[in-house]
Amino acid sequence: MGYDIERFVGYVNEGLLCSICRDVLEDPLQAPCEHAFCTACIHGWLVHHSNCPEDRQVIDVSLLRPLYRYMKNDLNRLQLHCRNREYGCEMVCSLESIDRHERECEYSQIPCSNAGCTVQIERRNLDGHLAVCEYRSRECPNGCGFTILSAEDTQHNCVAELRTELELLRSEMICRVEEAKHEMESRLDSQRRHMVQKESILQNEIEELKSQMSRMMSDVRSLMAAERQHRQELEQAELEKQEL
Ligand SMILES: [Zn+2]
Ligand SMILES: [Zn+2]
Ligand SMILES: [Zn+2]
Ligand SMILES: [Zn+2]
Ligand SMILES: [Zn+2]
Incomplete structure (x- = not known):
């Protein structure tokens, strides 16, 4: 057009x-x-x-x-x-x-610059509107640290705001602690599994050593018996020699 x-x-x-x-x-x-x-x-x-x-x-x-x-x-x-x-x-x-x-142009319609405000206004009147806009905001004068929208000015209650914030922080903290607990438990669990494995390996090694030991003992016993036999035979031979 x-x-x-x-x-x-x-x-x-x-x-x-x-x-x-x-x-x-x-x-x-x-x-x-x-x-x-x-x-x-x-x-x-x-x-x-x-x-x-x-x-x-x-x-x-x-x-x-x-x-x-x-x-x-x-x-x-x-x-x-x-x-x-x-x-x-x-x-x-x-x-x-x-x-x-x-x-x-000062007479052009423009939207209010405050977030949330739907007012359309001539550019030349914007400053006047911003001074009374329900969506203008300011820091709480009592120092609670919150920004107050003008529309909610009379409902602002520092204690209530801070309590809500505190509740939020508390539940966040509980969440974090729970997470840390779970993490710790699962780590302990895996360590425990690891130890059990190690223990059974050691047990096997001990059993193996025991059986080796008992084999050696029986070898020693039979060697000693043979030795005794041998000595008796020598003594016997000595006696027979003297008799001759
Ligand atoms: Zn033509
Ligand atoms: Zn045309
Ligand atoms: Zn113009
Ligand atoms: Zn506005
Ligand atoms: Zn406040």
């Missing part, structure tokens, strides 16, 4: 009007037949048509070009009123600079 022709000061050349919306060209494009349109208007038109709305010549989006420079200059030099004229803005400036003005 173009700029409402009512906003312009003085005569506007017919050639600077959009053939579709009949307003002054906004963001213009030109067809090969030299008819000009607002970008939004001609793109909308070409969704369902494939010709120039003025002379029915066949066109499509790829054939659209920027406006001739001299026309663009004429367009940019047109003088028009700020769109906030009905709210009191008396600014008249060139089409080229109207966007910049309107972005900063």
Whole structure:
């Protein structure tokens, strides 16, 4: 959609009007037949048509070009009123600079800058609104450290706020302690399992040593018996020698 022709000061050349919306060209494009349109208007038109709305010549989006420079200059030099004229803005400036003005216009409606506030207000009245906005906030004057929204000012109770905070901290702490306990228990558990394993290995080794020991003992006993036998035989032989 173009700029409402009512906003312009003085005569506007017919050639600077959009053939579709009949307003002054906004963001213009030109067809090969030299008819000009607002970008939004001609793109909308070409969704369902494939010709120039003025002379029915066949066109499509790829054939659209920027406006001739001299026309663009004429367009940019047109003088028009700020769109906030009905709210009191008396600014008249060139089409080229109207966007910049309107972005900063004191009469533009802007949202309140406080989070949560849905008020829309003229830029020039924002400071006044901020002073009374229900969503403005301040530090508690009693030093509890909380920020109080203006809307909740009378309900603010330092003790209650601090108690809630304390409860929160307490339950958080309990949670943490529980977690630490679980962690510790599971670590102890795994250590215990480890010890049990070690113990059974040691037990096996002891059993093994015991059986080795008893084998050695029986070997020693049989060696000693053989030795005794041997000695008796020697003594016997000695006796027989003397008798001879
Ligand atoms: Zn248009
Ligand atoms: Zn045309
Ligand atoms: Zn303005
Ligand atoms: Zn507000
Ligand atoms: Zn407080």
